[in-house]
Amino acid sequence: MSADVELSDVSVTFGSFYAAKNVNVKVNGGEFFSFLGPSGCGKTTLLRAISGFQEPSEGKVLIDNKDMSGIGPNKRPTALIFQNLALFPLMSVSENIAFSLEVRGVSKEERKKRADELLELIALEGQGDKKVHQLSGGQKQRVAIARALAVEPKVLLLDEPLSALDLKLRQRMRTELREIQKRVNITFIYITHDQGEALTMSDRIAVMNEGELEQIGKCDEVYNNPLTPFVATFVGENNPLYGKVTGIEGDKAKIETADGQYLATMNESKKLNIGDESIAFVRPESLFIPRDGDNFDNKIDVNIESFEFEGNLKNFYASLKSGAKIKFSVPNAIDTSSITSGSSIVLGFESSKSVILPKASLAID
Amino acid sequence: MMGIYIFIFFAYLFGPLIIMSITAFNSAEFPSITPWECFSFRWFNEGKIAYDGQHLAGLLSDWRLHDGIISSLIIGAGVVTLSVPIGMAAAIVLTQVRSQLRDIYYSISIMPVLFPGVIIGISTVVLWDRIAGLGGEGFIADIGRNGIFLTILAQTCFISTYCFLIFVARLQRFDQTQEEAALDLGASQTQVFFKILVPYLSPAIASAAVIAFLFSFENYNTTVFSILSDQTLTTVIASKVRLGISPALSALALTIIALTIIAAVTYEVLRRRAEKRYAESEEKFVKEKAADNRINKKYKAGFRIPKGITAILLIVVFATYGATQIVKNDLYGQSCIDTADKKKKSKFLEQLQTLESNELTDEELSGGSLGGNQDYGDIFGDPSLFQDFGGFD
Numbered sequence A: 001m002s003a004d005v006e007l008s009d010v011s012v013t014f015g016s017f018y019a020a021k022n023v024n025v026k027v028n029g030g031e032f033f034s035f036l037g038p039s040g041c042g043k044t045t046l047l048r049a050i051s052g053f054q055e056p057s058e059g060k061v062l063i064d065n066k067d068m069s070g071i072g073p074n075k076r077p078t079a080l081i082f083q084n085l086a087l088f089p090l091m092s093v094s095e096n097i098a099f100s101l102e103v104r105g106v107s108k109e110e111r112k113k114r115a116d117e118l119l120e121l122i123a124l125e126g127q128g129d130k131k132v133h134q135l136s137g138g139q140k141q142r143v144a145i146a147r148a149l150a151v152e153p154k155v156l157l158l159d160e161p162l163s164a165l166d167l168k169l170r171q172r173m174r175t176e177l178r179e180i181q182k183r184v185n186i187t188f189i190y191i192t193h194d195q196g197e198a199l200t201m202s203d204r205i206a207v208m209n210e211g212e213l214e215q216i217g218k219c220d221e222v223y224n225n226p227l228t229p230f231v232a233t234f235v236g237e238n239n240p241l242y243g244k245v246t247g248i249e250g251d252k253a254k255i256e257t258a259d260g261q262y263l264a265t266m267n268e269s270k271k272l273n274i275g276d277e278s279i280a281f282v283r284p285e286s287l288f289i290p291r292d293g294d295n296f297d298n299k300i301d302v303n304i305e306s307f308e309f310e311g312n313l314k315n316f317y318a319s320l321k322s323g324a325k326i327k328f329s330v331p332n333a334i335d336t337s338s339i340t341s342g343s344s345i346v347l348g349f350e351s352s353k354s355v356i357l358p359k360a361s362l363a364i365d
Numbered sequence B: 001m002m003g004i005y006i007f008i009f010f011a012y013l014f015g016p017l018i019i020m021s022i023t024a025f026n027s028a029e030f031p032s033i034t035p036w037e038c039f040s041f042r043w044f045n046e047g048k049i050a051y052d053g054q055h056l057a058g059l060l061s062d063w064r065l066h067d068g069i070i071s072s073l074i075i076g077a078g079v080v081t082l083s084v085p086i087g088m089a090a091a092i093v094l095t096q097v098r099s100q101l102r103d104i105y106y107s108i109s110i111m112p113v114l115f116p117g118v119i120i121g122i123s124t125v126v127l128w129d130r131i132a133g134l135g136g137e138g139f140i141a142d143i144g145r146n147g148i149f150l151t152i153l154a155q156t157c158f159i160s161t162y163c164f165l166i167f168v169a170r171l172q173r174f175d176q177t178q179e180e181a182a183l184d185l186g187a188s189q190t191q192v193f194f195k196i197l198v199p200y201l202s203p204a205i206a207s208a209a210v211i212a213f214l215f216s217f218e219n220y221n222t223t224v225f226s227i228l229s230d231q232t233l234t235t236v237i238a239s240k241v242r243l244g245i246s247p248a249l250s251a252l253a254l255t256i257i258a259l260t261i262i263a264a265v266t267y268e269v270l271r272r273r274a275e276k277r278y279a280e281s282e283e284k285f286v287k288e289k290a291a292d293n294r295i296n297k298k299y300k301a302g303f304r305i306p307k308g309i310t311a312i313l314l315i316v317v318f319a320t321y322g323a324t325q326i327v328k329n330d331l332y333g334q335s336c337i338d339t340a341d342k343k344k345k346s347k348f349l350e351q352l353q354t355l356e357s358n359e360l361t362d363e364e365l366s367g368g369s370l371g372g373n374q375d376y377g378d379i380f381g382d383p384s385l386f387q388d389f390g391g392f393d
C-alpha cells in the first residue's frame, strides 16, 4: 500500500525566517522521490511538515488526498527515519523493530513473528537479541528502516539516513534501499545533500535552495536540462560562461563572452532575448579535445594549468584568455600524454550539450 | 606523600565517628574512652537503671527514639513519594521551555535550596495554621495541625529541588529525537512517557529517591519547627543532647554507620556483579564476531596487594591492642559492671555522709563569729569532695 503525498503551497516560518517557501510538489504513490539541496536549505523542515512534527505556517499537506492539518505524527500513515536514526538504546534490536506494534497492543507472539520477518528483510536474522550499540553503522541503519517498516506505513520518509556511513557502505546501502523499496512497494521520500545519492536512487528529484523548490523532474531531465544556474551547478559539475545574448536561432541562442561566441540550447520555459545577461553551461565531460574530422559547434582556446587523476577519469583544470577557469574530463582510456601543464589547446563542445540560462547565482560548494 | 595526605584526610573525616563508635561499648554513663569502665553492649540493649530508679535508656529500650525513628521513616517515605514526581515534572517542563524564560524558570526552581531551612519550616507552620483556622473543626483543621504532614510538606519544598537538579542533569543528555521517533511510530504521549522517558530516567529516579530519603531523614532545622508536638529522630537526639549526651546515642550512631556501610557495600557488590555479567555478554559478542583468536587468549591477572592495606593493618593492630588490654585488665562482662556500679554507689554514699557530717550545728549557726568558708564547715575546702565523683546516677 502506497499513497500520494502532495504539498500545496507549503511555507514554514520560524519567526520571520522562511525555512520553506511556497513549496508545491506532488509525489506519486510507490515513487522513490528525493529532495536534494545544500545543508540548511529546509529539507528536514519539509520532511517534518509531512510527518506532522511541524505544522506548515501556510499551505497544506495532503496524504492520499486527505488534508493532514491538525493530525499528529502518531496518526499519520508515515514513518520517519531520522537523520541520527534515533534508535532506542535501552531496547534490543527486536524490541526496537516491534515498538510500533507494541504501542498498538499487538500480542507478543505476533510481534516476535513480525520482527523476525523484518530481520530477514534487512538480512539480520538471529540478531534480534543484540543491543543497539552492538551493531555496526550499516546494521543500525537497516534496523532503523525495519523499525519504520514494521507499522506498514504508506509513506516512508528518510532524512539523510546514509550521511554517517563511509563511502563503500553508503554505496551498498543505496542499492539495498532501492531493493527494499521495490520489495515493499511504498512511497519513499528521501532527503539528501548528495547529488550522486539522489541521482542513483530516485525516480524523480526536487532540487531545493534556501527554502524554495528550484526544479522537479526525472534525474536525467534535471541533469541535462537544468532550469536555473543553481540547479546547473548543484547537480553535477558545470562550467559557467558568462556573457550577453547576441542572437537567437530557433531554440538556440548565441552568447558573447569575453573569450568568444558560443552557441547553446535554451530551455523552453526560460526563453531569452537579445541583450539579456546570461550564462551558458557546459559540463566537464561534454568538452572534447577535437580529433581529425571532428566538427564541433563551439571551440574554446584554453591554457592547461594542472590535472588530476581520478581513476576512470582524468580531470584537467585550464584557464581562458580572460582568466576564467574551466574544467574538463577525459576518460582514462584516451591517451593524453601530449597534454601537460602550460600547453595551449583547443576544446570543442556541441551546442546541444550546453544550456543557456538567464543570469542568477550559482551553487557554491 | 600522597598516602600521608589521604591518611590525614580520612582521619579527619572518620576520626570523630570512630571515637564515638568506641564509646558506645563503654559501660560508663557518659560517653568516654578514658577512663574505660567496662566493655559492654548495654547501651545497645536496655541501658541502665540507676539505684535511684532513674532509667538511662539504651538503644533498645528508648521508646522516644523508636517513635522518632518511626516518624522519620514515615516522613522520609512521604517526602520521597512527593519530591521525586515533583522534581521530575519540573525537570521535564524545563526541557520544553525555550528562550529567556528558561533561565528565569530555572532560577525560580532552584530557589528553595537557597532559603534557610528554618524559614521554610516556620512559614509552612504559619500558613497551615491559618488554613487550619479557616474551616473550624474537621479534616483540614486536623491535617493542618499534624506535625508529620506539615514536615512532609516543608521538607518536600526544598528536597524536590535536589531531585529536580538530578533529573535536569540526566535529561540534558537525553536525545529528544527518541521521543519524536516513538511518536512517529504511533505511540501516544503517555506511551512515550512510560516506554521511553521513564526507562531512560530510571537511574535518576533511583538516586533521587535515595537522596530525598537521606535528606529527609537527617533534616533538623526545618523539621524542628514543622514537627509541632511530634518528634523525629533528629529532634529526639537534639532534645537528648540538651539534657546531656548518653552513650546510647553513640550506639545509635554506630548502628546508622553500620547500616550505611552495609548498604553501600551491597550496592557496590551488586553493581560489580551486573557489570561483570554485562562485560561477559559483551565479550561473548566480540568473540563471536572476531575470528581472530588472539582475542580469545586468557590473560592471568597477577596478584596485587591492595593499596588500602596499611589502613586495614593499622585498624587491626589498634583493635587487637584494645581487646587484649580489656581482657587482661578484666574490663568486660557483667561482673565488671557490677563492681563498677557498686564502687560508684559506695562513693555516692560516702559523699552523702560527708555532707551530713558537715551539717552545721545550731550553735555554729547562731554564734558563729567568723564569716566565709569556715562558717560552713569548710565543705568546699574538702579536697576529696568532687574527686572520683561518679556522677549523680
Ligand SMILES: Nc1ncnc2c1ncn2[C@@H]1O[C@H](COP(=O)(O)OP(=O)(O)OP(=O)(O)O)[C@@H](O)[C@H]1O
Pocket (backbone or CB within 6 Å): A014, A019, A037, A038, A039, A040, A041, A042, A043, A044, A045, A046, A193
Ligand atoms: N526549530 C527551529 N527554529 C528556528 N530555525 C530553525 C528551526 N529548525 C530549522 N531552522 C532553520 O531552518 C533552516 C532549514 O533547516 P533544516 O533543518 O530544514 O535544514 P536541512 O536542509 O535539513 O539541512 P541539513 O542538510 O544540514 O540537515 C535552517 O536555516 C535552520 O537554521
Ligand SMILES: [Mg+2]
Pocket (backbone or CB within 6 Å): A043, A044, A045, A083, A159
Ligand atoms: Mg536536515
